Structure formats: C-alpha cells, structure tokens
Amino acid sequence: MSIAESPSKDSGNTSLEGSINNLSGEFSILSMSLCSTVSSTLEHFRCEGHAEHSLACMKNYLQAGKLCDVTLIAGSNGKRVQAHRLVLSAASEYFSAMFTGSLSNNDESEITLVNVNGDVLQAVVDYCYTGCIEIREDNVETLLSTACLMLLHEVVEACSRFLTHQLHPSNCLGIAVFAEHQACSSLLQEANAYTSQHFMQVIKNQEFLQLNVDQMSALLNNDDLNVTCEEHIFQALMMWIQHDPDSRRQYIGHLLGLVKLPLLTPAFLTDQVEPVCEGDMACQKLIMEAMKWHLLPKRRLQMSSARTRPRKATLGKLIVVGGMDKNKGATTIESYDPRCDAWVVAHHMNGRRLQFGIALMGEKLLIVGGRDGLKTLNSMECLDMESGQWAQLIPMNTHRHGLGVAVLGGTLYAVGGHDGWSYLNTVERWDPSSRSWQYVAPMQNQRCSAGMGVLGGKLYAVGGRDGASCLRTVECYDPHTNKWTMVAPLSRRRGGVGVAVANGYLYAMGGQDAPANNPAASRFDCVERYDPNTDSWTQMASLSTKRDAVAACLFGDKLFAIGGYDGSHYLRTVEQYDPNTNEWNTLAPLITGRAGACVIAVNNSEYSIA
Numbered sequence: 001m002s003i004a005e006s007p008s009k010d011s012g013n014t015s016l017e018g019s020i021n022n023l024s025g026e027f028s029i030l031s032m033s034l035c036s037t038v039s040s041t042l043e044h045f046r047c048e049g050h051a052e053h054s055l056a057c058m059k060n061y062l063q064a065g066k067l068c069d070v071t072l073i074a075g076s077n078g079k080r081v082q083a084h085r086l087v088l089s090a091a092s093e094y095f096s097a098m099f100t101g102s103l104s105n106n107d108e109s110e111i112t113l114v115n116v117n118g119d120v121l122q123a124v125v126d127y128c129y130t131g132c133i134e135i136r137e138d139n140v141e142t143l144l145s146t147a148c149l150m151l152l153h154e155v156v157e158a159c160s161r162f163l164t165h166q167l168h169p170s171n172c173l174g175i176a177v178f179a180e181h182q183a184c185s186s187l188l189q190e191a192n193a194y195t196s197q198h199f200m201q202v203i204k205n206q207e208f209l210q211l212n213v214d215q216m217s218a219l220l221n222n223d224d225l226n227v228t229c230e231e232h233i234f235q236a237l238m239m240w241i242q243h244d245p246d247s248r249r250q251y252i253g254h255l256l257g258l259v260k261l262p263l264l265t266p267a268f269l270t271d272q273v274e275p276v277c278e279g280d281m282a283c284q285k286l287i288m289e290a291m292k293w294h295l296l297p298k299r300r301l302q303m304s305s306a307r308t309r310p311r312k313a314t315l316g317k318l319i320v321v322g323g324m325d326k327n328k329g330a331t332t333i334e335s336y337d338p339r340c341d342a343w344v345v346a347h348h349m350n351g352r353r354l355q356f357g358i359a360l361m362g363e364k365l366l367i368v369g370g371r372d373g374l375k376t377l378n379s380m381e382c383l384d385m386e387s388g389q390w391a392q393l394i395p396m397n398t399h400r401h402g403l404g405v406a407v408l409g410g411t412l413y414a415v416g417g418h419d420g421w422s423y424l425n426t427v428e429r430w431d432p433s434s435r436s437w438q439y440v441a442p443m444q445n446q447r448c449s450a451g452m453g454v455l456g457g458k459l460y461a462v463g464g465r466d467g468a469s470c471l472r473t474v475e476c477y478d479p480h481t482n483k484w485t486m487v488a489p490l491s492r493r494r495g496g497v498g499v500a501v502a503n504g505y506l507y508a509m510g511g512q513d514a515p516a517n518n519p520a521a522s523r524f525d526c527v528e529r530y531d532p533n534t535d536s537w538t539q540m541a542s543l544s545t546k547r548d549a550v551a552a553c554l555f556g557d558k559l560f561a562i563g564g565y566d567g568s569h570y571l572r573t574v575e576q577y578d579p580n581t582n583e584w585n586t587l588a589p590l591i592t593g594r595a596g597a598c599v600i601a602v603n604n605s606e607y608s609i610a
Contacts, residue, residue: 055087055129055130055131058084058087058129059126059129059130061084062082062083062084062087062129065082067084068082068083068084069084069085069109070082070083070084070085070088070099070109070110070111071083071109071110071111072111072113072121072125073110073111073112073113074113074116074117074118074121075112075113075114075115075116076115076116076117076118077117077118078118079118079119079121079122080110081118081121081122081125083125083128085099087128087129088125088128090128091127091128091152092128092150092151092152093151094149094150094151094152095128095150098111116146116149117142117146119139120139120142120143120146121146123139123143124143124146124147124150124152124155127152127155133155133158135158135159135162137166140159140162140163140166141163141178143155143159144156144159144160144163144182144184145182147159148182148183148184156184157186160179160184160186160187160190163175163179163187163191164187164190164191167190167191167194169198169201169202169204169205170205170206170207171207172191172194172195172198172202172207173191173195173202173205173207173208173211173215174207175187175191176188176191176192176195177215179191192222193224195219196222196224196225196226197226198226199225199226199227199232199236200226200227200232203236203239208236208239208240209239209240209243211240213248213251213254213255216237216240216251216255217254217255217258220233220237220255220258220259221258223309223311223312224311224312224313224339225311225313226313226339227311227313227314228313228314228604229314229604230259230260230261230263230264230310230311230314231264231268231272233259233260233311234259234261234264234268234272234273237255237256237259238276241255252276252277252280252283253280253281253282253283253286254282256273256277256282256283256286257282257286257307259307260306260307260308260309260310260311261273261286261287261289261290261307262289262290262293262294262303262307262308263307263308263310263314264290266291266294269287269290269291273287274287286307289303289307290307293308297503297504298503298504298533300503300504301503301504301505301579301580304503304557304579304580308557309556309557310556310557312338312339313338313339313604314604315338315555315556315601315603316601316602316603316604317335317336317337317346317601317602318335318336318338318553318555318560318599318600318601318602319333319334319335319336319346319365319599319600319602320333320334320336320343320551320562320563320590320594320597320598320599321333321349321358321365321367321597321598321599321600322349322352322353322354322356322367322594322597322598323354323549323551323563323570323594323595323596323597323598324354324549324565324570324594324595324596325570325592325593325594325595326570326593328352328373329352329353329354329373330592330594330597331348331349331351331352332345332347332348332349332591332592333345333346333347333348333349333383334346334590334591334592336574336587336588338555338556341587341588342588343588343589343590343591344591345591347383347388349367350381350390351372352372352373353367353370353371353372353377354370354371354372354373354401354596355369355370355371355401355402355403355417355449355596356368356369356370356377356401356403356405356598357369357370357403357404357405357414357452357598358405358598358600359405359406359407359412359600360407360600360602361407361412361432363384363385363386364382364383364384364385365382365383365385365600365602366380366381366382366393366405366412367380367381367382367383367598368380368396368400368403368405368412368414369396369399369400369401369403369405369414369417370400370401370403371401371420375399375420376399376400376401376418376419376420377399377400377401378395378396378397378398378399378400379392379395379396380392380393380394380395380396380430381393385602393435394430394435394436394437395437396414396428396430396437397428397437397439398414398419398424398426398428399419399420400414400416400417400418400419400424401417401418401420401448402416402417402418402448402449402464402465403415403416403417403424403448404416404417404447404450404451404452404461404464405452405598406452406453406454406459407454408454408457408458408459408479409457409479410432411429411430411431411432412429412430412432413427413428413429413430413440413459413477414427414428414429414430414437415427415443415447415450415452415459415461416443416446416447416448416450416461416464417447417448418448422446422467423446423447423448423465423466423467424446424447424448425442425443425444425445425446425447426439426442426443427439427440427441427442427443427477428440440477440479440482441477441482441483441484442484443461443475443477443484444475444484444486445464445466445471445473445475446466446467447461447463447464447465447466447471448464448465448466448467448495449464449465449495449496449549450462450463450464450465450471450497451463451464451494451497451498451499451508451511451552452499453499453500453501453506454501455501455504455505455506455532456504456532457478457479458476458477458478458479459476459477459479460474460475460476460477460487460499460506460530461474461475461476461477461484462474462490462494462497462499462506462508463490463493463494463495463497463508463511464494464495464497465495469493469513470493470494470495470511470512470513470514471493471494471495472489472490472491472492472493472494473486473489473490474486474487474488474489474490474530475487487530487532487535488530488535488536488537489537490508490528490537491526491528491537491539492513492524492526493513494508494510494511494512494513494524495511495512495513495514495548496510496511496512496548496549496550496564496565496596497509497510497511497548497550498510498511498550498551498552498561498564499552500552500553500554500559500560501554502554502557502559502579503579504531504532504533505529505530505531505579506529506530506532507527507528507529507530507540507552507559507577508527508528508529508530508537509527509543509550509552509559509561510523510524510525510526510527510543510546510547510548510550510561510564511523511524511548511550512524512548523546523547523548523565523566523567524546524547524548525542525543525544525545525546525547526539526542526543527539527540527541527542527543527577528540540582541577541582541583541584542584543561543575543584544573544575544584544586545564545566545571545573546566546567547564547565547566547571547573547595548564548565548595549563549564549565549595549596550562550563550564550595551563551564551596551597551598551599552599553599553600553601554601555601556601557578557579558576558577558578558579559576559577559579560574560575560576560577560599561573561574561575561577561584562574562575562590562597562599563590563593563594563595563597564595565595565596569593570593570594570595571593571594571595572589572590572591572592572593572594573586573589573590574586574587574588574589574590575587
C-alpha cells in the first residue's frame with residue numbers, strides 16, 4: 001500500500017470506530033429507555049380473594065383431618081375439636097400466647113380447656129377459619145364468656161350488640177351483672193343506661209327484688225335514674241326490703257342514706273318514712289337532717305351533700321322563651337332536658353314579643369307586656385303547658401316593656417319598665433283569683449331592664465336603667481307593709497343584669513353600664529352575691545364571657561346563665577353554677593342564640609315534654 005493511500009485507510013478505520021461508538025451510544029440510550037419503560041410499568045400484583053381462598057383450603061384440611069397439629073378438649077363435656085395451631089394463633093391472642101409464649105409446650109398435642117362448652121368451642125374454632133359465627137339467644141351468654149376468655153374481641157362486641165338489642169325491664173339488671181362479670185364495658189354501659197331510663201318498669205320485675213345489698217346500693221346511688229320524684233326511690237327501696245324483711249331490714253340505715261330524704265316533703269317524711277324507721281338510730285339521724293333542710297333554708301349551703309343534690313330526672317325541664325335573635329325576635333320556646341344535656345323546641349309563641357316578662361302559676365305559663373317591634377304592650381297571654389294552647393288574660397293597667405315580673409305570695413307582680421314614652425317606677429299586681437290588676441306602692445327609682453328576684457318573702461329589683469344611666473341601686477318590696485326600701489347597692493352599675501336566688505342569697509350576673517345615647521357599652525362577666533343577713537354584696541366566680549341581657553334562674557340546686565349579647569353576637573351559651581364549689585361549667589348550647597330571653601324552671605308535675 002502506498003503512503004498516499006494511508007490516509008484513506010486511517011480514515012476508514014476512524015469512520016468504523018465512530019460508527020461502533022455511535023451504535024454503542026444508541027444501544028446504551030435504548031437500554032436506558034427500555035429500563036425506564038420497564039421500571040415505569042412495574043406494578044404490584046394482588047390476587048383478589050387469596051386470603052379467603054387460603055383459609056378455605058385450611059378449613060378443608062381441618063374437615064379432612066389433615067395437617068392438624070392440636071386437639072382442643074372442652075372441659076364441660078369432653079368434646080374434642082381438632083385444629084391447626086397456626087390458624088388459631090393468627091386469630092386469637094389467647095391461642096397465640098398458648099402456642100408461642102415462653103411457657104408453651106409444642107409437644108403437647110391435646111389441650112383441655114376447663115369450663116368451656118363443646119359446641120361453643122367448635123363454633124369458635126370454625127370462626128378462626130371463616131370469620132363467621134352464629135349468635136342465638138340460647139348460646140349468646142356462653143359464647144360471649146368464651147370469646148372473652150379467648151380474646152376474640154370482634155366476637156365479644158358482636159355478642160354485646162346482640163344482648164343490647166335484647167334488653168328489657170325484666171332482664172336488664174341480669175345482663176348488667178353478667179357484663180360486669182365478663183368485663184364487657186360497652187354492654188355494661190348500655191345495660192345500666194337502659195335500667196336508668198326504664199327504672200319504674202324495672203322495679204316491677206323479679207330481677208329487682210333479687211338484687212343483693214351491694215347491687216341495690218349501686219342502683220340507688222345512680223343520679224341518672226328516670227324518676228319524676230324522689231318518693232319513687234323510697235317506695236322502691238321499701239319494696240326490696242319487704243321482699244325479704246328478716247334478712248334485709250338490717251340494711252335500711254345504709255340504704256336510706258342513698259335516698260335523697262331532704263328532697264321529700266315534710267309530710268311524706270312524717271307519714272311514710274318515720275313509721276318504717278322506728279328504733280333505728282341511723283335512720284332517725286337521716287330524718288332529722290332532712291327536717292333541718294326544710295326548717296333552716298338559710299343554712300342549706302352549709303348542709304349541702306349528695307342527699308341534697310337532685311337526681312336529674314326529678315328536676316323537670318328548663319324552658320327559655322323568646323328574646324332578640326339575628327332575625328330581630330325569636331318566637332321559639334326551647335326546653336332543656338338535664339338527663340341528656342340537650343335542648344329541643346317545645347312550643348312556639350303567638351308572635352314576636354321582646355322585653356317581656358314571664359311567670360309560672362300552676363300549669364300555666366304567663367307572658368306579660370313587652371313590645372312587638374312597633375308598640376309597647378300591656379297584654380298578658382297564657383300557655384297551658386299540657387295542651388300547648390294559648391289564651392288571652394286581663395291586660396295590665398300600664399303598657400310596659402323592659403319590666404320585671406315575679407310571683408310572690410301567690411300573686412304576680414309587674415315592676416317598672418318603659419311605656420314607650422318614659423321610664424317607670426310604678427308597680428302593679430295581678431290576683432289570679434279575682435283576675436284583676438291593682439297598683440301597689442311605686443319604687444323609689446324608675447327602672448327598666450332591672451333584674452328581679454324573690455328572697456325571704458320579699459321582692460328585689462336590682463340595677464336597670466333610669467333613662468340617664470344604668471343603676472347600682474337595689475330596692476326591696478315588703479308585701480306586708482306595701483313599702484319599698486333601699487338595700488346595699490351593687491359594686492357597679494348594671495343594666496340588663498341577670499338575677500337568680502339560691503340558698504338564701506341573691507345573685508347578679510353580667511350586665512352593662514352604657515349611659516343613655518351611648519352604644520359603646522362596657523359589658524361584664526362578673527357575678528356578685530347579696531346576703532340579706534349582712535346587707536352586703538360579695539364577688540363570686542365570673543361567667544366565661546362578658547355579656548348583658550343574660551337570662552338567669554335556679555334549676556335544681558344549680559344556677560343557670562343563658563344566652564345574652566356580647567356586643568357582636570346573640571349568644572347560645574349556657575353555663576351552670578354550683579354554689580357549693582363557686583364554679584361555672586358549660587352545658588349544651590341553645591338551638592338559637594338569643595339575648596333578653598326569659599327562663600324558668602318547670603317541675604315534672606306541671607309539665608313534661610315527650
């Protein structure tokens with residue numbers, strides 16, 4: 001080859017090498033691309049029904065007696081049930097501990113389970129393979145106890161639900177005892193709740209009479225029992241004792257201490273309780289305590305105990321009427337059930353009425369005065385709490401809104417307010433027997449939106465407005481002398497103040513102090529208490545929020561503060577005050593936020609809502 005040809009040869013080699021390099025690069029790119037494509041299309045394959053199919057195969061092996069490595073023997077009747085350790089261990093923590101724990105004996109091919117029923121054992125083993133089990137009335141209790149032993153939690157819950165659906169006044173006490181013995185908390189809770197709700201039917205059944213003294217103690221100690229009055233609790237106790245008086249009378253002192261004797265009437269204590277307690281010193285002390293509760297109402301705060309705390313169902317209902325809401329006037333009447341801590345709409349008003357007063361006389365709810373948005377009213381209407389029917393009654397002599405209303409000595413008082421033109425100090429009284437209104441002595445101050453309370457046979461008017469400003473002054477009316485006298489003033493000016501009475505004290509809650517024509521009100525959360533014995537006010541625990549136009553009343557042994565206005569919102573807030581602990585706690589809110597509503601407690605004999 002000539003020298004001249006060399007460049008041509010070298011050029012050819014270079015070209016070949018370049019082609020090879022290019023092919024290698026393209027192959028690498030293609031390989032990367034393929035790898036990328038394969039990688040991006042990888043997926044996890046899952047065979048639907050694989051687990052069920054595998055368990056079904058294991059069940060077939062079980063039925064054929066193949067590969068079984070343990071035989072369970074029922075201690076109650078000796079029935080032998082073959083199984084696979086692996087399957088049992090996977091389904092049950094009990095068997096897992098038995099076969100894999102440090103004390104397990106894998107060489108033991110037969111295991112006796114003491115106090116286990118053979119048929120139930122077979123059903124439980126089948127469940128481990130299938131996840132299915134038949135629950136019947138004739139096997140549920142045995143099945144539940146076995147499932148508890150073997151830590152089959154899902155079966156326990158299924159049996160508990162089954163028994164819950166079988167609850168009846170004739171068996172709920174027995175189911176509760178069984179649930180407690182098996183440590184089935186959900187079933188125990190359901191059975192106890194059922195017993196509480198249907199207490200008056202439960203005590204008519206044999207299970208109630210067969211309770212032992214500890215079970216009876218637990219039942220009487222339950223404040224959730226659904227009874228309309230405490231007399232029913234005493235009568236139930238007497239039924240239980242009289243079922244076996246020779247052995248049970250020794251417990252009367254202890255068990256009578258769980259009956260809230262101070263909440264029974266003096267006549268009932270004398271006629272019904274005392275005769276069955278002769279010669280028992282413990283019972284006599286309890287009766288004396290109850291009598292002191294009635295004779296010394298001013299000392300009740302010091303005498304408070306579990307026996308003076310009413311059961312929730314005996315309280316009746318709390319009803320809230322009307323008030324200002326976001327729609328410029330609520331027309332609903334809400335009812336509060338303390339047993340379930342819930343509000344429902346119980347009735348509707350005839351129409352919009354604001355800044356009115358209410359009172360309860362017998363089974364009649366009276367709504368007095370107020371304004372309808374256009375004019376101030378002097379009308380009074382009456383709601384029959386049983387029938388839900390409204391009726392018109394004799395109107396007041398004076399048109400009034402922002403008035404105070406209270407019942408004292410069986411008559412209804414309408415105090416102060418505004419007649420549409422001026423602030424009022426006049427007071428009139430309605431006699432339900434003569435169905436007529438008459439003026440009584442006027443207050444010393446004009447007052448609108450004052451708080452009203454009845455304490456020690458006297459009527460108190462607290463704070464309010466006189467047109468120029470909010471008031472600190474408090475005055476007291478004595479119906480025997482027909483005179484108003486000034487008492488110790490509040491610590492600050494309060495208009496729209498909520499007032500309620502408990503244990504011989506007058507409580508003033510919330511309010512505001514805005515002067516007339518100045519909407520920038522300072523609202524309060526503070527609460528103060530008036531002691532008529534010392535004629536002085538004391539600061540108590542505050543509300544959770546600052547508000548005026550708050551509704552207040554005594555319900556049972558607790559004070560309630562409901563709704564109000566915080567300067568921006570009409571509130572749904574409901575708070576409960578315990579005079580014994582000086583603490584507030586929050587309850588279920590109203591359905592409708594409202595300010596300036598009226599609230600009153602209605603006992604079970606006057607009203608009940610389905």
